[in-house]
Amino acid sequence: MAIRELKVCLLGDTGVGKSSIVCRFVQDHFDHNISPTIGASFMTKTVPCGNELHKFLIWDTAGQERFHSLAPMYYRGSAAAVIVYDITKQDSFHTLKKWVKELKEHGPENIVVAIAGNKCDLSDIREVSMKDAREYADSIGAIVVETSAKNAINVEELFRGISRRIPPLEPHQNGSNGAMKLGRQTSQTTNRCC
């Protein structure tokens, strides 16, 4: 099966559970005392989708969003963006809209947008209704699910939903644009012209 690398970038306020969602998805693990993200740049997980394997390269913001200084390179080439809010914080739902705007401005066209209303295990203190979230998601053509990284609810569904929205490659496409990553493996030390 062909492996397709898909870049996914995470967006959302600090503390909404971006890293926790990824940690649940990739390692099926939840850490109550996870610290604000530093040191994580990306995690990967491969899942089957139809006749293809989707290898998600999930980028975390690395804290650059804290002072509104996320670099455009963060969005480059993303197949999808997961925008997370915390269902117990109205504010985090409000800023979600700013992230959507930012994506429209800097992100690639045709990017799949998935909205995750996280911490749904705390629905007794919820501030954002599912109805509001769904209405907003529909208005921008985004996927929406309520997730709990803590209780492993809907995290896989979130990524499965993304997979489903990624159009399969046409037989003649190889998914590559001819660009290359520089790496140790590509260097041929003795290749000369003559």
Added chain:
Amino acid sequence: MAADLPAEFDVVILGTGLPESIVAAACSRIGQRVLHLDSRNYYGGNWASFTFSGLQSWIDEYKQREATTDEPVTNKEQILENEGIIPLNQRDRTIRNIETFSFSKSEDSNIVEEIGALSIKPELLNTNPTDGDQPLQESPAPEQPELQEPQSESVEHQETTSESDQIPGANIAPNSEGGSTTDAEPNAAKVCQTESRKSITYSDIVREGRRFNIDLVSKFLYSRGLLIDLLIKSNVSRYTEFKNVTRILTYHNGRIEQVPCSRADVFSSKQLSMIEKRTLMKFLTFCADYEQHPEEYQDYKDSAFLDFLQSKRLTPSLQHFVLCSIAMVSKNTNTVDGLKATQHFLRCLGRYGNTPFLFHMYGLGEIPQCFCRMSAVFGGIYCLHHSLQCLVIDEDSKQCKAVIDSSGKRISCNYVLVEDSYLSEVTCAQVQYRQISRAILITDCSVLKSESDQEISVLTVPSEDGRQNAVYMTELCSSTNTCMKNTYLVHLSCPSVKATAREDLEPVIQKLFTLDADGGE
């Protein structure tokens, strides 16, 4: 927002160009607490790249800032008794003489809007929050770039701002020996319609404006060298992608020709005779390890490379190829330097493709951002649109111990790194400035057509009389993600000789590009 910034760091870095970003990544990587600031609301300083409308706002912003004077702001309250200050510039002055031209005929005269455009934030036009004398609300933010009337006169902008273009490492071509000089650049941008094939209009460009990533300073990289090593070693390379330059072109005998440089190119070349092919191959084979054969060039050590080439019986065409397009040196470069440059070219050849050069997807502006991301991943704190008023110096030790940021907050630190354009003229009195003239064109066909419309080409145009420096040109196709489909983004540069970039580059542009016959000028 600034109130949330911690009051203590190990290293404060101002400016997000490539050198500053590399240092930020390095410091964070070894565990230093880094605060990385830029007075602009975008990354890269003069290494930035912009969309089409982004570039227009940048030009407008420079124009506006030109009209205001720099009032030094100093917040004396925060300064203790035995402390001095070094005030910093609130405005950047190295890019000068910006002019824009449009040669496109716009048959559709209705107002166009960039697809997906959002209104430009007013602060984009005023990157200096401390400049109280600059009325924010009066900035006429162009919500969408205006459509120019058919055959409209060129819009002229003239500004004085500053740029620090410090080139680290030796693997940025062609001005690789730039070392630590600082360039002040008269800059000219030009929208030029060559032969109208698919008839790209100005409105098309505006509409597809987001497809452009226009570098203020365009460079391509040798596929071997310190920067490439650093990208790989630091793992920053995984954030980013390159394409190999596909063609090396030269301007020779009034025509543009492709330079054969690999073995396959040389043998398949139609412009070379059989004898020339053999001579060139033999010469290049020698250059690949010239040190092993000192007897071959001993007598020419102190003479010009060109004389050496003649002694090797290279025909005038071959001399031209080797001198201008392979070694990329001037007529008076000495033999050893010429050999070294040729060898470097050959060593880079074939590492990633058929030419020795790499071009960055989405433009050079991505590279500093990649290093910034690495710094952030290791804890660096990023704050754009935030500057420093001054550095606080301890009078006894003469060391910088703190900075005052643009909101007036004192932040203590052990080290400060400031991009040169933020330093005042007084502070930089000792610096030798070098001027570079640049032009950026958007064209609708390649300077040398080939089977593929997706060539990335590098072209050298030697000066006519051989006394001035050559003009270097890169032509980028849309698959580099720097321009829209059916267009090319062309960057030209040469060391400044005349008063403006226009005067330096116009003759070459006229040689290489034609305007659509009925489009008029």
